[in-house]
Amino acid sequence: MASSLKYSNLLPASGEWKNDIRRYLSEDVPAFDVGGFVVGDEVKSATVNAKQSGVLAGVPFAQELADQTGLVIEWLIEEGAYIDVASGSKIPVAHVSGPVNNLLLAERTILNILSRASGIATKSRRVITLAREAGYTGIIAGTRKTTPGFRLIEKYAMLVGGVDTHRYDLSSMVMLKDNHVWATGSITKAVHAARSACGFSTKIEVECQSEAEANEAIEAGADIVMLDNFTNEGLVTAADNIKSKWLGKKNFLLECSGGLREDNLRSYLTNAIDIYSTSTVHQGTGVVDFNMKIDH
Template identity: 55%
Template sequence: MAATQTHSYAHLLPPSWKGKIAEWLKEDCPSFDWGGYVVGEDTKRATLWCKSEGVLAGVPFFDEVFKQLECTVEWKYKEGDYLSSSDGKKVKVAVAEVRGPSRKILLGERVALNTLARCSGIATASRKFSDKARQAGFKGIVAGTRKTTPGFRDVEKYGMIVGGVDMHRYDLSSMVMLKDNHIWSTGSVSNAVKAARSVCGFSLRIDVEVQSHAEAVEAIEAGADVVMLDNLVGDDLIACAKKLRADHGSTHKFLLESSGGIDVDNVAEGGHVDNSIDIISTSSIHQSTKHVDFSLKIDPSS
């Protein structure tokens, strides 16, 4: 009998992530914990409340904060669940319970809540964006970008995955992306692609940002794996993509990506959705994204 494999998004996280949480705790309490002195070591129970609609994401980070502080967490919902009001009134959902010494619950409170709120906000925005694209008939890949917060990329990319979108490249080493500055610095699209391929080998894709149909053709003929039609929209975008498919699809293997100014309000109406496009990439799901509102309240009777 074949073994049943259980998949968890937490299994994606690199070995370094727990060390980052230790640094966040250190940052938040670099010296004396005056409030901790006041409340002491009595064991308490605290309830994690969700107070606005959204996708629950960031559970491993929340858990690890309290694990490092010798507290336990018991969840009432699964990661990826959509939290909302059951009666159409103000959202107030008991999501989890934290148990441990009162001073340690409060020591981890802000780090845990900030991380969960940010991650859940990105997951929520990602799901809404993806759903809007699917409703408009798009069957390709919806992806985030590398425009993440320094030091917080694990959390933000993780939120994209929980929200159901592709996280695009994780960092500069994950895929070769040649943008306008690379092309201007080397003199041409062909020069940039040739130089990149000479060192990255067969195992990395090369994604080239182009500004016109002519540059797209040059990128395809130079061997680009992905051609990003940057800031092209509407009829211009779709006409360009269809012509590239018709003229070069039988002789070259490539993906077409649409990017630049795409958000949940225009993804369906702004001429970005057409199945001649393979990938829609956006930074709107993680930049200036509204957080999901959480609070942690100690039960005075516990």
């Protein structure tokens, strides 16, 4: 990828995400800021430090928070870079300056954003690296099991870490799961109803529990078939059978969801599957620890 392609350019100059940042600030100080009153508004500088190793992510969101509080940030490390911090040490990530009350107002929220985003980016980088080392050439994608109100930052961090974001929301792609099929009556009925509404421009994915269901979904016109909760051996067999049956007849992708972990990754992955979707890159993921200290 060319260095001029920055993930921050995905974010619109004006958009709801900026209102999210405003809400984060309001959540932290809904009334009087006595600590800000105590320190006053003299201009001071501070340093944001990484206290743990990891991939830096969340920079545009931290930048927007600084902009909204009248602070100036000089970033010392490029987003997406791996910060290698020795045990017990710290590495400066950014210099921040502005009214000291605003420095302390923004401090915790900036650190929380960087910590959570960097944690997801770090785990994503680790998982995709392990997958490539294991010889897997397909797609690793995060799921929609994200934190309400924080999805944009979490999905953004996946991109910085190098994995696919899968669908962003219910409008991004049609995914027909078991409940949709049961409520509709059949996979075929569900796919046909979905296509009548979403047209040619939106992909349809169907969650399938067996080869027979997968074949029905493909026959009905599904673009992606998710083989759900298959065993390792059963997954490879089913994938080979399905692809052989439809070779030269239908174009589709096979996806597997559930069960992928760092400790089983090498034995779990197979290039018979085009996409592995997993929540392991963002759900229950650790953070990268940062702090901000006033220069003195």
